[in-house]
Amino acid sequence: MTVAHAFSRTDLAPALAELRLLLGDRLTTALAVREQHGKDLTYHAGHAPDAVAFPRTTEEVAEIVRVCARAGVPIVPYGTGTSLEGHIAALEGGITVDLSGMARIIEVNDGDMDVRVEAGVTRKALNAHLRDLGLFFPIDPGADASIGGMAATRASGTNAVRYGTMRENVLGLTVVTPSGEVIRTGTRARKSSAGYDLTRLYVGSEGTLGIITEVQLRLHGVPEAISAAVASFETLEGAVDTVITTIQSGVPVSRIELLDALQMKAVNAYSKLDYPEQPTLFFEFIGTPAGVEEQARMVEEIADGFGAGVFRWSTRPEDRNRLWQARHDVLWATKMLRPGSEMKATDVCVPISRLAEAVLAARADAEAAGLTAPIVGHVGDGNFHLSFLVDVNDPGEMAAAEEVNDKVVMRALAMGGTCTGEHGVGSGKMRHLEAEHGPGIEVMRAIKRALDPLNIMNPGKIFRLDPSAPFPER
Incomplete structure (x- = not known):
């Protein structure tokens, strides 16, 4: 990979010596810590930094950056390491700046x-x-x-x-x-x-x-009243059409989450729930008690029209908390579907009128390729995710997952959507971002060069600074 900054290993030792004077034992070169900070939660290969710094103040962060800027040493900011598109990989080495100690x-x-x-x-x-x-x-x-x-x-x-x-x-x-x-x-x-x-x-x-x-x-x-509901459907199309009609009808829902049948199988097993293993919607309604009940009744009527077999709703906090905790634990539930596999997560966002077409086509693509890839999404705003469970040592399987991912993304772009609704670009979706923005990437490059002329800030992410350079390996 072409390196656009001037960093070399000969610059590192003096920089580390300066940072040790500043941070003491809050700078570490321990291999286990470095490896942890260079790997996200998905299949992306880990790239460990040369050291990890743990600042406690903004001024310490500023001094770390000044030291690295003088030496041309790359810097990778780090929060909790939960990103999904290779954001935290230290592709060019350097210093990872872990901000977890700044928690006031x-x-x-x-x-x-x-x-x-x-x-x-x-x-x-x-x-x-x-x-x-x-x-x-x-x-x-x-x-x-x-x-x-x-x-x-x-x-x-x-x-x-x-x-x-x-x-x-x-x-x-x-x-x-x-x-x-x-x-x-x-x-x-x-x-x-x-x-x-x-x-x-x-x-x-x-x-x-x-x-x-x-x-x-x-x-x-905090709203005066909150209720949650779960609706199960015979078909994925019925579930998605319920979402579209709910949004187009102006029902002021707080949350609408879609889980396909495979995703519900994983969620039931992991979170000890007993919902039908069918395409399912999770809803949340907020407002006054009367308003919440009215919203739930309206959505129940819409769901009935699209073949909902089960519609359960509850105002009890313990029921709601259990439901949304299960939704937030989807990543861990999904991994249990295929122990030993790695997850390749992707997401797109499309205009709400094209949601059914996009979701159904993505489901068909994954099934035709023989891939385990449940679908879940914040479908109230047209955003959905596929989580491919892959054997990273099987080139054919990796290629198939990449091909389906490309189909899903390019279809979303053709519909007027985006290559990522919330995961971000990192190093994993750089080629897709360039497909989405076209000549607009040059404006981004100009901003990057103007603000970071040494290219020390998280190099190799979002887009190629040199358009002739190869994309990072996926």
């Missing part, structure tokens, strides 16, 4: 419904802190990810149909730039027309333009 909740402004946190705070820790205030932060990817990592990857989750993604819920950031300068973007105001929107530039930049160390978030009030 700095300021809660309950009257204005916003909060400022350090990047290492996880979403569950934040919501536990907010519980007694009647507030919560709604973005909920399946993993207990860090807020900084969620901002860097523009994460979303099951609540996106109602509350949006990180893009809509980040008010501002503290960022360490590739030169080691500390900047703050955005304000606590809910809107602004002041200059370039730097916050949105860094949200979704996947660590390629700087390191996010603090995040200002908007919060939401």
